[in-house]
Amino acid sequence: MYGDTGVIRRLAQQVGEQGAEIRRGADRLVGASELVVWEGRAAQAMRERMTERAVALRRTADEHDDAARALRRHADEVDRLKDLIREIARRVQGLVEGACARLASLADTALDRVRDLAPDPADQLLASFRPPPDGHRDWLDVPDRLSGGVR
Numbered sequence: 001m002y003g004d005t006g007v008i009r010r011l012a013q014q015v016g017e018q019g020a021e022i023r024r025g026a027d028r029l030v031g032a033s034e035l036v037v038w039e040g041r042a043a044q045a046m047r048e049r050m051t052e053r054a055v056a057l058r059r060t061a062d063e064h065d066d067a068a069r070a071l072r073r074h075a076d077e078v079d080r081l082k083d084l085i086r087e088i089a090r091r092v093q094g095l096v097e098g099a100c101a102r103l104a105s106l107a108d109t110a111l112d113r114v115r116d117l118a119p120d121p122a123d124q125l126l127a128s129f130r131p132p133p134d135g136h137r138d139w140l141d142v143p144d145r146l147s148g149g150v151r
Contacts, residue, residue, distance in 0.1 A: 012072045029057070
């Protein structure tokens with residue numbers, strides 16, 4: 001099976017929490033620099049430098065937020081594709097079963113007219129279909145491979 005979305009979502013949560021912690025650290029840095037009691041050019045330079053560092057930290061926190069959102073979007077897309085794989089597999093398996101049943105019925109009921117009848121090419125295609133393993137991404141290609149046989 002592809003992509004454990006639970007793991008991806010937990011990672012997104014962790015990255016988001018890291019971003020929040022970085023942002024809190026930036027706030028603490030600015031707060032601490034403002035509490036310094038000494039004055040002068042050196043004190044002002046230190047405060048400005050800490051403010052610059054806090055801006056950089058907040059940018060880093062924003063990047064963590066972006067990464068967390070991207071991970072959540074990725075997990076959503078993986079879930080969507082896994083659902084699509086299951087749906088395609090279910091539909092095609094139903095088509096294959098129906099085709100096999102129709103072919104078996106054709107053989108059972110038309111023995112005396114076999115020379116006059118030709119099986120449906122779509123049924124032949126579906127009956128010879130070899131499905132990929134359950135949940136495999138190759139299910140995404142099956143509709144194209146069976147386009148002549150899908151009703």
